[in-house]
Amino acid sequence: MSEYYYSAGEEAIAEKKSSGKIEKGLKRLLIIAGVIFAAQFVWLFGISPFIPFTTIVVHGFDESTRRQIISLSGIDENSSFFSTNVRAMQDSLSAHILVESAVVTKRFPDKLSIFLTPREAAAVTLATIDSKQVLLFIDKQGVFFKTGEAGTFIQNDIELPVISGIENPVLNMQLPAALVPLMENLSDIAASSPELLSAISEIRIERKAWEGYELVLFPVHSSIRVRVENNLTEDVLRYALLILNVFESEMQKPYEIDFRSGMGSYKL
Secondary structure (H helix, E strand, C coil): CCHHHHHHHHHHHHHHHHHHHHHHHHHHHHHHHHHHHHHHHHHHHHHHHHCCCCCEEEEEECCCHHHHHHHHHCCCCCEECCCCCCCHHHHHHHHHHHCEEEEEEEEEECCCEEEEECEEEEEEEEEEEECCEEEEEEEECCCEEEEECCCCECCCCCCCEEEEEECCCCCCECCCHHHHEEEEHHHHHHHCCCCCCEEEEEEEECCCCCCEEEEEEEEECCCCCEEEEEECHHHHHHHHHHHHHHHHCCCCCCCCEEECCCCCCCEE
16 A cells, blocks of 8 residues: 555656646746747837838839939938838829829838829910920810920820910919819810810810800811810710811801800801
8 A cells, every 4th residue: 555655646746847847848938939029029110110111112104204203202212111201202292293193102111102193185285485385285184294395296196186375374384273174074085086186276265255265176177167165075076076077068168166055156
């Protein structure tokens, strides 16, 4: 009997020693894991946000223009996740005359993405700058955003309409709010039916006696001009060109067709 109790006591002592070793091992593992976790935490949130961006991706514009625009954004080799103000950068980039809109995102811890939407010309107008006649390109928001040599009327394989009657156009100027819908309509027509715009050589803006504007269209292949309200849509333009074709076959052609009332009247 005594031998049995003695053996059981030894076994209990051995088990106690074994469990003690396991507890010590677990404590060591927990300490090591805690140290590693703390080091990662310090790296992720205390060090890496201050490290300069390793990846900067820019979408929009060609390489040379992209570099020029980015130089105005304030980004340099020391810019980091923590030091970069996304809202301020977007405002700075959007203020550039060639940029219609800008979206900036940063991904923790070291990636920056910049999405730039360039302005697209909806029309052109002639201007005199430094005693030289040049073209001013107008976007769908009515902004005069870049210059070009006279005679360059084509962009993205689309012949841009020429706008006249604008008083003293200059770079970075914007059309009156009442004329912005005209630019939007011209952009839509160019996208859906560019052949209609190519049939018009000039669109002259004329101020009404009291308030608002009206438009005078000069067709490419006709001496008859067309007067419309400031609501030049694809349907209006298509209808006006159709009526022009009818009058072209007449012996006595009218000087002008007036569509301001919605129905064509004409002057001989």
